[in-house]
Amino acid sequence: MKPNEAKQHYHAGELKGFRAIRDSEPGCWLLVIEGLDGQTWTLESMLGTQRSFMSMDTLVSEVESITGHVNTISFCINAADTEMTGELPRAA
Numbered sequence: 001m002k003p004n005e006a007k008q009h010y011h012a013g014e015l016k017g018f019r020a021i022r023d024s025e026p027g028c029w030l031l032v033i034e035g036l037d038g039q040t041w042t043l044e045s046m047l048g049t050q051r052s053f054m055s056m057d058t059l060v061s062e063v064e065s066i067t068g069h070v071n072t073i074s075f076c077i078n079a080a081d082t083e084m085t086g087e088l089p090r091a092a
Contacts, residue, residue, distance in 0.1 A: 001041035002048070006033055006066045018063050020056065028052040029059050 001009075009015050019032040030052060031043040043051045043062065053059040064070050 001033055002044050002046060003062070003066060006041075006043065009033075009035065010067050020053075020059050023052045025052055028054055029056065031059055031062060 006015070014035055016034045016036050016038075019034065020029045021032055022028075023030050030050065033041045033043060035041075045051045051062075053062070060070055060073065
């Protein structure tokens with residue numbers, strides 16, 4: 001999903017949350033967007049390629065650009081510990 005699409009879905013009240021998962025590139029992160037229906041998308045660049053973040057600061061800034069704010073960030077060691085549901089995309 002491209003950032004402008006994510007912003008539209010957010011303002012329409014169709015998103016449940018965001019999650020950062022490890023990319024296959026060492027030290028990088030992917031931003032996963034989860035819809036209320038459990039569907040998930042990975043944030044893409046404007047060119048349609050998977051967007052990888054080299055820092056959590058940059059990733060959080062991207063979430064802020066979509067939502068206008070970030071209130072809380074949670075960290076989970078095991079995926080089973082999360083409250084979000086649905087199958088998350090895995091980096092190749």
